[in-house]
Amino acid sequence: xxxxxxxxxxxxTVRVDAIVNAANTTLLGGFGVDGAIHGAAGPQLLAECRTxxxxxxxxxxxxxxxxxxxxxxxxxxxPVWRGGxxxxxxxxxxxxxxxxxxxxxHGIQSIAFPAISTGAYRFPFDSAASxxxxxxxxxxxxxxxxxxxxxxxxxxxxxxxxxxxxxKQYFPSSC
Ligand code: AR6
Numbered sequence: 782x783x784x785x786x787x788x789x790x791x792x793x794t795v796r797v798d799a800i801v802n803a804a805n806t807t808l809l810g811g812f813g814v815d816g817a818i819h820g821a822a823g824p825q826l827l828a829e830c831r832t833x834x835x836x837x838x839x840x841x842x843x844x845x846x847x848x849x850x851x852x853x854x855x856x857x858x859x860p861v862w863r864g865g866x867x868x869x870x871x872x873x874x875x876x877x878x879x880x881x882x883x884x885x886x887h888g889i890q891s892i893a894f895p896a897i898s899t900g901a902y903r904f905p906f907d908s909a910a911s912x913x914x915x916x917x918x919x920x921x922x923x924x925x926x927x928x929x930x931x932x933x934x935x936x937x938x939x940x941x942x943x944x945x946x947x948x949k950q951y952f953p954s955s956c
Pocket of ligand 1: 812816817903937
């Protein structure tokens with residue numbers, strides 16, 4: 782059975798097989814969690830990202846983790862929030878679903894997600910967390926035993942409390 786966890790902290794320090802990056806379509810770095818991941822991984826990460834040819838919104842690509850404790854980085858591109866009527870929910874669900882699919886294809890057993898799109902891209906936090914949790918629940922139901930651990934990392938206590946509250950709804954026996 783897959784263990785679901787919610788934790789507060791800096792995703793660059795988490796010891797898992799893969800951490801997910803909230804990237805942009807260029808995959809060439811940025812601010813927020815993207816900047817923190819590139820900073821902690823070192824310049825080899827950017828060098829590998831340059832070979833990938835970017836990534837469409839809703840999709841994800843994988844690299845090695847270099848200086849990070851995580852072996853892999855899954856670079857997922859969430860949507861910019863534009864009011865909610867431009868397919869944002871679907872694109873965010875796709876970013877999570879494609880990250881999970883890529884993880885399983887690479888034999889990854891443990892994966893940590895930041896709250897994709899909820900910073901610079903302004904997606905409302907509770908809706909984004911609900912999409913993250915419901916997409917993960919669907920994936921786990923369709924792929925039982927594919928993953929050991931999925932961790933949702935929040936960067937503020939307020940976000941962490943929101944995750945804990947919503948997690949109880951989607952995974953009553955976990956969080
Ligand atoms: N660990 C965990 N979570 C973090 C960390 C960290 N070290 N740093 C920030 N967060 P954002 P987006 C949280 O803006 O909204 C970049 O420039 C943060 O509190 O990093 O998907 C990219 O290159 C927030 O909840 O990503 C893109 O251009 C969440 O991570 C653009 O920003 C996501 O915030 C992507 O915007």
